[in-house]
Amino acid sequence: MSHNEIMDVIAVFDLGTTAKRLMLFDQRLNVVHSEEKPGVATSGKAVITGDGAPAVDEAEGITAWMRSSLGAVIRTGDHQIRAVNTVLHGPVTGSETYDLSIEGLTVRPGGLLHESYASMVPYLKGTEEQFILVATGTWCVFLNPFNTEPLTAEQFRDDTTDYISIAGRRIKTSRLFLGHIHDINVARLDDHFGVTGELFKTIKIKSKKIRKLLDSRHGRIFFRHGIPPGYVDDHADLSHFLTYADAYHQMVCDLADICMESYRLIIPADDKTEIVYITGGFARNDTFVRILAARMPDKRVFASQVDNPSALGAAIDAYGIAFGNELPPFYLGLKAIIDND
Numbered sequence: 001m002s003h004n005e006i007m008d009v010i011a012v013f014d015l016g017t018t019a020k021r022l023m024l025f026d027q028r029l030n031v032v033h034s035e036e037k038p039g040v041a042t043s044g045k046a047v048i049t050g051d052g053a054p055a056v057d058e059a060e061g062i063t064a065w066m067r068s069s070l071g072a073v074i075r076t077g078d079h080q081i082r083a084v085n086t087v088l089h090g091p092v093t094g095s096e097t098y099d100l101s102i103e104g105l106t107v108r109p110g111g112l113l114h115e116s117y118a119s120m121v122p123y124l125k126g127t128e129e130q131f132i133l134v135a136t137g138t139w140c141v142f143l144n145p146f147n148t149e150p151l152t153a154e155q156f157r158d159d160t161t162d163y164i165s166i167a168g169r170r171i172k173t174s175r176l177f178l179g180h181i182h183d184i185n186v187a188r189l190d191d192h193f194g195v196t197g198e199l200f201k202t203i204k205i206k207s208k209k210i211r212k213l214l215d216s217r218h219g220r221i222f223f224r225h226g227i228p229p230g231y232v233d234d235h236a237d238l239s240h241f242l243t244y245a246d247a248y249h250q251m252v253c254d255l256a257d258i259c260m261e262s263y264r265l266i267i268p269a270d271d272k273t274e275i276v277y278i279t280g281g282f283a284r285n286d287t288f289v290r291i292l293a294a295r296m297p298d299k300r301v302f303a304s305q306v307d308n309p310s311a312l313g314a315a316i317d318a319y320g321i322a323f324g325n326e327l328p329p330f331y332l333g334l335k336a337i338i339d340n341d
Helices: 056-076 115-126 153-157 178-193 207-215 244-265 286-294 309-323
Strands: 007-015 020-025 031-036 079-088 100-102 105-107 112-114 131-136 140-144 161-166 169-176 275-280 300-304 334-336
Touching: 007 031, 007 056, 007 309, 020 056, 020 309, 056 079, 079 115, 079 309, 112 115, 112 309, 115 131, 115 140, 115 169, 115 275, 115 309, 131 244, 140 244, 169 244, 178 244, 207 244, 207 286, 244 286, 275 286, 286 300
Parallel strands: 007 079, 079 112, 131 275, 275 300
Antiparallel strands: 007 020, 020 031, 100 105, 131 140, 140 169, 161 169, 300 334
């Protein structure tokens, strides 16, 4: 871009449970600028509360950063902001607002999206086939845009099952605190086996191992009685495992078993979906995606390895307002999960 050329962009604030980013998307939906809010929550905890809104003592800092970061972009004169969207992560109550005036631009409440909404948008816009989305991260959210069954009385009482609305369509959802449960139980494995770093990210799994895990008659070793109140399963006997990889494979297998309980909550009796998309952090976890796919033999399962999927969805959502024309082709990084080794 020459010095005098101004690029039209969509600005997206992606307010994750830990990292907060400002991203600028051009007319081809490429990220042309990205910056992260410096520092972390003073408490060391997520700055998004259980109902999806920023904690009160953090909201002012987030708002100030939003003002300063977008204001700095505008003042450079290199980018023309055509639309602004904001993504919140975590369960949502639908009562949150942002109404900021930044260098003459207004971030309106209508520009506030929940991660589940934003994650779904690229697939609703990018395919005509019926599908289920598994949006993973700190939370694992199962979304079925093609399930019109009403919630049962039991599901109404269970706050892990709900509906979200996208463009007038009610989408049945179910969620599990997967990322947090995974991470603190991995820490227990690391401590037991004397491992440092993130060794689990290098672990792969073979089809033979998956079949052995799924065919086992002993049931779960981890989380035999569900997820404990403190999330760490101290009762799982790690002396059963010869290697870190064996223990990790079993733990993920048992977590996937719990995930399937959430998955089944969004599947109607007359299910016609044939495709499952896994997106977010666990889409890059070989053990998780392959075990989960093996538990869904009636589906074609794809891992979407695109970066910042919820931010992309927010940009797509704002595209018509920003540019008033048809969406360009966009990359979702789909990889078929196939049992071929």
